[in-house]
Amino acid sequence: MSGLKQTPLYPLYGQYGAKTIDFGGWDLPVHFSGIMKEHETVRTAAGLFDVSHMGEFIVEGPAAESFLQKMTVNDVSALVPGQAQYSLMCYTDGGVVDDLLIYKKADDSFMLVVNASNIQKDFDWLERHREDGVTLVNLSDEMALLALQGPKAEAILQRITDVPLQELGPFRFVDQAQAGDGLALISRTGYTGEDGFEIYVRAEEACSLWEQLLEVGREDGLLPVGLGARDTLRFEARLPLYGQELNASITPLEAGLGFFVKLNKGADFIGRAALVKQKEAGLARKLVGIEMIERGIPRTHYAVGHGDEVIGEVTSGTQSPTTRQNVGLALIRSEHAQLGTELWVEIRGKRVAARVVKTPFYSRKK
Template sequence: MLKRTPLYPIYAEHGGRVIDFGGWELPVQFSSIQKEHDAVRQQAGLFDVSHMGEILVEGPGALQFLQKLTTNDVAKLADGQCQYSLMCYPSGGVVDDLLVYKMADTRYMLVVNASNIEKDLAWLTEHASDGAQLTNMSDQTALLALQGPMAEPILSKLTDAPLSTLSPFHFLENVSIAGILTLLSRSGYTGEDGFELYVSAKDAIPLWQKLLEAGEEHGLLPAGLGARDTLRFEARLPLYGQELSAEITPLEAGLSFFVKLKKGDFIGRDALLEQKEKGLPRKLVGIEMQERGIPRSHYKVYADDKPIGEITTGTQSPTYKRNVGLALIDSAYTAPGTEVAVEIRGVQVKAVVVPTPFHKKK
């Protein structure tokens, strides 16, 4: 039986085409992936991301506990601020990537990937310490993402919260949006400006409808998982299971900025420190095809006629119409301009290493 978000009942009226996404019945698209992608880059798109998990960590030992479990420095957070971080295994491989929200010195919220909720809870519980209580809020919480350059003008019609002064990776609690109490965060997963709105599950449908009404004159479209994936890919934002996994470390994935090796001990630190000191055996890079063909996940990458790694994500960029990919390959071949080849249906097709991200917001 596939899981459904509180917004499932209204997918059909927007033309949503649903697929099985990691055990969830979710819309891959409403109109078309290209239209929804373009809307987010140029106007705005509205995503149902209620499948994501929310876990509260509370108590006098919450900070110490999170410092031990995550790679970023939680002590640097002010109240009302959030950070991107990762949880690692002792091997340095990734349990999950997540957002850490600081509500107070003794109260934090973790936002984790839907497919990892049970695994993450088990991992957190296994390492739980006195003074830090865990509460899984995932089923009670819905999450809508309003993304794109018109996100602020649209949202400002429904709230008098000070949106213009809310910086990226900051949030406000108990904000009234169209009369609905919301945790409002300036964050997202598209490479554009935007907001994530956490509400009670029962308020998801009314909020969705109010946002679409407010955004109609600004070109707001409901958007599905297809556009979410192409948008995050162009911005070089990692997807767990592709750019990150138990076998891929944050350093290999190019996320060293979020790994604070000097903050003190955390799970995975020794392995990551050793990897940094010895030099990375492989790195995540951008590649662009030089001949016809689209690089897809797990396609093998070659150089000098030998396999050097594989594609983690690849597609034709909807914004730039170039056939591009992210590839995890031997470090010796990662300089921009290096010629490589991607095996597509048994044939080695020419490609070249290029800088990333493929898209930066204007």
Template sequence: MANLKRTPLFDLYQDSNAKTIDFGGWDLPVHFSSIKDEHEAVRTKAGLFDVSHMGEFEVEGKDSLAFLQKLLTNDLSKLDDGQAIYTAMCYENGGTVDDLLVYKKTDEKYLVVVNASNIEKDWEWMIQYKPESVSMKNVSDEIALLAIQGPKAEGILQKQTDSTLADIRPFRFKENVVVAGVEALVSRTGYTGEDGFELYIKSEDAAAVWKELLEAGKNEGLIPAGLGARDTLRFEAKLALYGQELTKDISPLEAGIGFAVKVNKEDEFVGQAALKKQKEEGLTRKLVGIEMLDKGIPRAGYEVFVENQSIGFVTTGTQSPTLKKNVGLALLDRTYTELGTKVEVQVRKKRIAAEVVSTPFYKRPRP
């Protein structure tokens, strides 16, 4: 696979028998053992992901908050130092530029984490709104990102640091935490529906930390996990994926992440008027869960019908490793989104019966 980008951990993939694929121009592991085994490990024990392909921008300066508020749908004014927030960035028409995380370090210093396939697009979009009083730096190549996820994640990671991880609450982070002998920004975030942490470290430190964590967790069931399990895990938890649930043609409200859209926030943001109108007039389509009633898997892009009328399409679908059922997320005409509504999915040349079901497909058990 010529000219594909590689993360700092690429040379270690082979040690764990990784099968790599072209993922948005990156040579990344789809799995190390199998998607089902890795999925199960994260749900019951722990998995370690290399997500160093994600993009990171440093935003600094006295008008950093005003700049980010102008671009982002969520309200950053309420953030404390050491807090992270999930948000979207939209076009004027309400379509989605990207979904992202923002980490507030101080009033004048933020870390913005964007999707790998959108790094250049997001940079160009943000730079056109940037005032002179704000500096932006793309540090994506300097930072590696490791995610340790699952019910045993905290215990395993705690072995490698003297900082008390229990003090880091969900969507909070600590800087300058020494993990496996190197400094890291440690946040209690993830993309699996499980408890866990994400570690932002210098690229040159990534390989050593990866090895130390796998060693520390080997008796607890920690295994390396690839993009395949990351996708099935996030899908079961109904976490949106850019390019599928969110696109330039799908708004954050339609994609079901309305909690990250504050249409009435005082600081006006790009796309606010369009999203406010969508909310006030009512959405014409909605993201719902569907379960196949007959054999067949609802794949992304498959059309959905009711009585020969096309009513939408599947955004993500698979056989759920946890439920052992063929399920999908579909963006459908609102008329047909009531629970129990019978629909048909066009699977190749055949239409297969399905019904609208509740989501998320999986919720983490409360401790």
């Protein structure tokens, strides 16, 4: 597909059978061997994802931490070097600029990992608010990101690194770690609901690392995995996708991410006043899980109703590959958000019965 951006791993897609699609201006694999097979492989063994389209920024300088405290909703001061944090950036009205990961490399050095579709917007937003004592560098084009996810991920990665992975806790990372023939930042994070790792390397080292991992992981059933299964995996685990569960008109509180919003962290941040007000007034809308009672699959933007009223819409939905249930996430009026409430979803002009259910739809056994 001409005109689309390609990751450093693009030259290898053909030999692994990738079927690619236009994903936000990138030519990326939707699947290699099939979405259902890849989903199941990550749940039971391990899958390898090319997520090099994600963006990486370096934020450094004596004022880097106070700057990030102002720009993000979580408490950056709680981090120690070698620790990562999930967070969000908000507009003044509480709507979400983006959700992101913050890696604390040193007291005055951080790496931000942002969504591919938002790289330029996020960088411009940070640059617009940048203060003295802060340098901001966009390294997105120079880096590649491989995600190794699933119950066998640790055993596979351990074969090509000397980092004692058993000792690496969730949301911890090791920088300048040996990974195959090169150096990488290895973090125990992911977007699948499974244990796993994200491996950041220089773009030119990505292909060799990809092939090495698939080679050493073959005996454990490691497969390359595309965006299709990445979406069903994150959805089952109720992990938000920017553009669906989060956007400029949905706040982190409405999306059920209040745990990550530290209103009392001792530092003001962009959007705080609006979020305090929203919390005090009570949420008018909430993100809930829904399960279809009648036949039909809830899809993004389908209307959700109660009685004769439309009360919201589906943000994500599919037939769960793990449970085989037709389920969705829907942003609806709070008064209808109680578990068990019967609703309807409009599917091809017909009102189809559904109910509010508990999420996540899948949790791994620890």
